[in-house]
Amino acid sequence: MTTLSDSANSQASQDGSPADQSGSQAMIEAHDLSKFYGNFAATRNVSFSIKQGEVAAFLGPNGAGKSTTMKLLTGYLAPSTGYASIAGHNMASDRIAGAKHLGYLPENGPLYPDMSAHSLLTFFGNARGISGRRLEERMESVIGTCNLASVIRKPIGKLSKGFRQRVGMAQALLHDPDVLILDEPTAGLDPNQIREVRKMIRELGEKKTILLSTHILQEVQAMCNRVVFINEGRMVFDGTPAELTRQQPDLDHRFHELTGAEAIL
Known part of the structure; x- marks a missing residue:
């Protein structure tokens, strides 16, 4: 299993930015992102990078901090600490340039x-x-x-x-855009509509870098080659779907083990 500390150790470069082991450009980067509302931490020290051509699932139960992190990544919200980059552009200081590379579909479009x-x-x-x-x-x-x-x-x-x-x-x-960030793109759809949206995302993933949030485990198996797991505002896993299920083949039990919540099957 790839844990947060394992991921951070393997990806951190000498300058503190996520390293790219394969040579592909990191298109979505979170650097120690935190968002505080008074004493409440919606997210805390979230760090990961999504490389060019990856389709990544941002997985977690409701209230885990997925939407908040996505808003931080897109520049919609300003982080309390840390920063986000899209296609190499800091979304706090260079948001317009970053937005040219970004397509964002919030939960309520x-x-x-x-x-x-x-x-x-x-x-x-x-x-x-x-x-x-x-x-x-x-x-x-x-x-x-x-x-x-x-x-x-x-x-x-x-x-x-x-x-x-x-x-x-x-x-x-x-x-x-080169990058798509999609917040629960199949939420509220019927089964036929879900299949159509998944098919569209798979086709888009052949040319674009995609991060999509979900708490539906089939989304991971149907569309994604990377999983970033968040729970209570903190990252608990970053790796491939195969790594996620290596120790626990039943993905629903693995979800419950990492978050204490039940997944939607």
């Missing part, structure tokens, strides 16, 4: 129910400085990737949860 999906994508494209033929090309690409053609002119408020999730994914992909 930034959707305006009175807008059509087409209008929303146009709005976000313009906000990101994309216009003209380039915007048309990118919209055509994400509409195809997210299978939105049948609802593209409908008001978002009239769409099913599954289609709203696809619209949220489309806006995160619109500027063709």
Whole structure:
């Protein structure tokens, strides 16, 4: 099993940054990230790096600190201590440059129910400085990737949860980022919709670096080649799914062993 201390020892380079043993660039980096609200620590000293081309599951029970850590990674929240980097850009001091490489889908995506999906994508494209033929090309690409053609002119408020999730994914992909951070992308979807989203993420993972949070163990087995485990705001595991299950083949029992919580099967 790879523990937090094992991971830190193997990844820490001489300058304190996560080392890259394979030569691939580290695209997502957390350096001793902590977030305090008074005496409450939402996260404490979280450190890990996700390399180019990896699809990593950020695993943990509800309330473990997954969403808070993701907000710190994206620059949405300022850390109390430590810092986050996206594609080598410090998200505190160089956030705009980092955001050009980042697509972020929060748990409750930034959707305006009175807008059509087409209008929303146009709005976000313009906000990101994309216009003209380039915007048309990118919209055509994400509409195809997210299978939105049948609802593209409908008001978002009239769409099913599954289609709203696809619209949220489309806006995160619109500027063709290198890195995707997805907060529980299958939450609230029915089984057919979950299969479609998982398939889409697997396809995106062939070209992009992805970190997705979940407390559903099948997400790990279906999509990911890396697992970062967090519980009560602290990292408790960082390694591959095979390493996670090496000592305990039953992943649900392994989840319970690490967190004391029951996973969603």
